[in-house]
Amino acid sequence: MDLELTPDHATFRAAVRELAQGVVQPLAAEVDRDHRFPAEAVRAAAEAGLLGVLIPREYGGAGLDALAFAICIEELAQACASSAVIIDVHTSVGSEPILLFGTEEQKRTWLPRLASGELLGAFALTEPASGSDAASLKMSARRHGGGYVLNGAKVFITNIGSAGLYVVFARTGEDKAGGISAFLVPAETRGMKVGQVFKKMGLHGSPTGELVLEDVEVPAENRLGAEGQGFTVAMRALDSGRIGISGQALGIGQAALDESRALLAGRGREQGDDFLLADMATRLESARLLAYHAAWLCSRQRPFTRQASMAKLHCTDTAMQLAIDAVQLAGDDGTVSGSPFERHLRDAKALQIYEGSNQVQRIVIAREMLR
Amino acid sequence: MDFEFSEDQVAIRDTIRELVQDRVAPRAAEIDAKAEYPKDIERLFAENGILGIPFPEEYGGISGSSVTICMGVEEIAKACATSSLILAVQALGSYPILVAGTEEQKKRLCPPLASGEKVAAYALSETGSGSDAAAMKTVAKRHGSEYVLNGSKQFITGGSVAGTLVVFAQTDPSADHRGISAFVLERENSPWKAPKLEHKLGIRGSPTAEIVFEDVKVPAANRLGEEGAGFKIALAVLDRSRPGIGAQALGIAEGAFDYALNYVKERKQFGQPIASFQGIQFMLADIATQIEAARHLVYRAATKVDAKAPDLTKIAAMAKLFASDMAMRVTTDCVQLLGGYGYISDYPVERMMRDAKITQIYEGTNQIQRVVIARALLK
Numbered sequence: 021m022d023l024e025l026t027p028d029h030a031t032f033r034a035a036v037r038e039l040a041q042g043v044v045q046p047l048a049a050e051v052d053r054d055h056r057f058p059a060e061a062v063r064a065a066a067e068a069g070l071l072g073v074l075i076p077r078e079y080g081g082a083g084l085d086a087l088a089f090a091i092c093i094e095e096l097a098q099a100c101a102s103s104a105v106i107i108d109v110h111t112s113v114g115s116e117p118i119l120l121f122g123t124e125e126q127k128r129t130w131l132p133r134l135a136s137g138e139l140l141g142a143f144a145l146t147e148p149a150s151g152s153d154a155a156s157l158k159m160s161a162r163r164h165g166g167g168y169v170l171n172g173a174k175v176f177i178t179n180i181g182s183a184g185l186y187v188v189f190a191r192t193g194e195d196k197a198g199g200i201s202a203f204l205v206p207a208e209t210r211g212m213k214v215g216q217v218f219k220k221m222g223l224h225g226s227p228t229g230e231l232v233l234e235d236v237e238v239p240a241e242n243r244l245g246a247e248g249q250g251f252t253v254a255m256r257a258l259d260s261g262r263i264g265i266s267g268q269a270l271g272i273g274q275a276a277l278d279e280s281r282a283l284l285a286g287r288g289r290e291q292g293d294d295f296l297l298a299d300m301a302t303r304l305e306s307a308r309l310l311a312y313h314a315a316w317l318c319s320r321q322r323p324f325t326r327q328a329s330m331a332k333l334h335c336t337d338t339a340m341q342l343a344i345d346a347v348q349l350a351g352d353d354g355t356v357s358g359s360p361f362e363r364h365l366r367d368a369k370a371l372q373i374y375e376g377s378n379q380v381q382r383i384v385i386a387r388e389m390l391r
Numbered sequence: 392m393d394f395e396f397s398e399d400q401v402a403i404r405d406t407i408r409e410l411v412q413d414r415v416a417p418r419a420a421e422i423d424a425k426a427e428y429p430k431d432i433e434r435l436f437a438e439n440g441i442l443g444i445p446f447p448e449e450y451g452g453i454s455g456s457s458v459t460i461c462m463g464v465e466e467i468a469k470a471c472a473t474s475s476l477i478l479a480v481q482a483l484g485s486y487p488i489l490v491a492g493t494e495e496q497k498k499r500l501c502p503p504l505a506s507g508e509k510v511a512a513y514a515l516s517e518t519g520s521g522s523d524a525a526a527m528k529t530v531a532k533r534h535g536s537e538y539v540l541n542g543s544k545q546f547i548t549g550g551s552v553a554g555t556l557v558v559f560a561q562t563d564p565s566a567d568h569r570g571i572s573a574f575v576l577e578r579e580n581s582p583w584k585a586p587k588l589e590h591k592l593g594i595r596g597s598p599t600a601e602i603v604f605e606d607v608k609v610p611a612a613n614r615l616g617e618e619g620a621g622f623k624i625a626l627a628v629l630d631r632s633r634p635g636i637g638a639q640a641l642g643i644a645e646g647a648f649d650y651a652l653n654y655v656k657e658r659k660q661f662g663q664p665i666a667s668f669q670g671i672q673f674m675l676a677d678i679a680t681q682i683e684a685a686r687h688l689v690y691r692a693a694t695k696v697d698a699k700a701p702d703l704t705k706i707a708a709m710a711k712l713f714a715s716d717m718a719m720r721v722t723t724d725c726v727q728l729l730g731g732y733g734y735i736s737d738y739p740v741e742r743m744m745r746d747a748k749i750t751q752i753y754e755g756t757n758q759i760q761r762v763v764i765a766r767a768l769l770k
Contacts, residue, residue, distance in 0.1 A: 021690060026392060
């Protein structure tokens with residue numbers, strides 16, 4: 021048993037931290053205030069190779085493992101939760117499905133462009149009437165000539181409008197989960213339209229919105245995996261996506277903790293404050309190990325579904341609790357717009373909801389235990 | 392990183408698991424009901440080398456690793472918290488010797504403990520000195536080559552059955568915590584009295600003794616460290632033993648959850664197993680997640696102890712705090728999952744809930760853990 025990071029992972033963390041604190045963190049308040057896409061942060065991450073963390077070297081990526089990915093997102097989120105989720109979604113659910121289910125041809129076509137940041141990835145699963153119940157999605161993919169024609173609407177799509185490539189899930193058959201297929205659809209394809217881009221409580225720098233597909237023609241070579249395999253692709257993508265969201269939660273939690281600690285160090289000590297700080301730090305430490313364990317199992321190709329769900333549940337609940345506690349410690353100052361404390365609170369809430377709400381995580385965990 | 396036990400550790404765990412299954416689990420309810428020290432289990436552990444786990448091979452033991460100690464305590468606590476304390480306190484009472492003893496002291500004092508011939512105990516608390524350990528009144532006065540101890544200790548786990556007792560006493564009462572020294576008492580040479588055992592909520596088979604010293608003589612060769620070093624030793628020992636209490640809490644919670652999980656799969660209401668209800672499933676998911684989170688923190692702390700890491704004080708306190716609070720919540724929820732059956736003594740979970748409570752209190756209350764953690768964070 022050795023629960024310390026290897027020197028390679030520690031070195032990688034230090035490098036990401038330098039970029040995150042040097043380039044990304046200074047943008048965080050402004051990105052939040054102006055609801056703007058942190059293009060400089062994404063570009064800097066691309067130049068540093070952080071958009072291809074999980075992509076093998078032969079396809080232009082860094083060829084690192086799931087633990088490095090978690091660490092990367094954690095460090096970015098500590099600086100700016102919006103920048104972190106943009107890169108997280110791009111890296112995991114936006115690119116990894118190609119790595120896991122793509123043909124050699126698809127990997128050669130898309131992965132180098134995703135790894136370099138030329139294309140930003142996105143994941144289009146959720147629909148207005150199909151959230152937690154993803155298998156009930158309605159978007160149609162009709163066979164036409166040598167390919168497919170897709171019609172329907174997706175909603176709550178992260179990286180909307182900024183993505184160059186969408187992994188889109190649509191129905192090729194009647195069977196509920198078994199009738200879903202996955203497609204790689206470039207943003208510039210005719211009939212791909214960005215609908216409403218939402219104003220949100222938090223994560224203001226990360227665009228979230230509707231994707232409308234009207235008679236979008238997709239060639240057969242852009243189907244990812246077999247016909248009917250789409251639900252499996254989605255679920256597998258979300259399993260490792262949850263490792264990224266856990267990392268994001270750890271980053272927000274760490275930021276809330278560090279700011280609270282700095283605050284307490286600069287004022288008269290009260291035992292009530294000290295106790296809250298101790299609870300925050302303890303909880304965060306427990307959450308971090310849960311996330312790293314899931315990532316470690318994933319890196320070794322071992323089953324990790326239950327651990328990833330536990331990590332997502334505990335890390336995001338922890339981030340939320342720490343953000344609330346930090347505002348409480350900061351008092352009135354913490355509630356003023358522009359204060360990092362209130363931003364963390366608004367940002368953290370999304371994490372308990374997306375990539376499988378924490379209620380869905382509980383269903384996954386219970387199912388794994390009861391089978 | 393490596394989240395797995397070594398092959399040696401897995402072998403030790405499997406041995407313990409089998410012994411616990413066959414010999415400890417069937418005794419657990421009776422030990423609790425009769426509130427009797429399970430001497431048979433102590434002997435079972437001695438014969439199977441389990442009491443040697445806290446000691447490196449050079450002192451007659453089999454490990455000396457905190458990870459292995461935690462693993463053993465966790466395994467035993469799944470079935471019987473009282474029995475798990477036999478190993479946990481063997482470690483607690485031996486750590487002062489291992490941490491602060493000279494080579495001569497370790498070679499002389501450890502082998503009878505490592506072989507299981509004797510069990511150890513640790514005497515720090517007094518009636519008026521709990522969290523404020525420095526306020527102790529027991530005195531040790533030097534007379535030539537020995538010290539004479541007078542005073543009393545309170546809440547000493549295993550104090551009535553131990554053959555070796557580490558005692559903290561004032562050698563310079565005018566010097567507050569800098570006047571405290573640590574001594575190893577061997578019962579045959581320095582007999583102490585244990586006039587009273589407490590009646591308790593949980594861990595009822597573990598004797599919690601009041602210890603009285605009336606002119607008890609201890610050779611100066613049994614003083615650990617310098618005169619005045621006792622307080623530092625006491626704290627260093629608690630840093631190392633706290634992951635073990637975390638492991639005990641973890642095991643209690645796991646034992647209760649194992650039982651409750653099987654129960655909800657079997658128990659039918661409204662024509663279906665209650666495990667099919669989402670309200671129950673969500674409780675199961677939260678419990679399992681909390682246990683898993685605590686487990687990582689406990690072993691994280693244990694690896695810090697083994698590595699003598701500079702931040703071990705903080706992480707050990709976190710492990711103890713988080714795991715014991717978790718165990719209290721989880722065992723309470725497990726009683727809830729069993730409903731009325733959870734509340735009666737024919738089922739083991741009410742015992743486990745009672746056993747869990749002490750883990751929030753001893754080896755530093757969870758309030759003290761928070762003081763320790765905050766101090767580390769804000770220094």
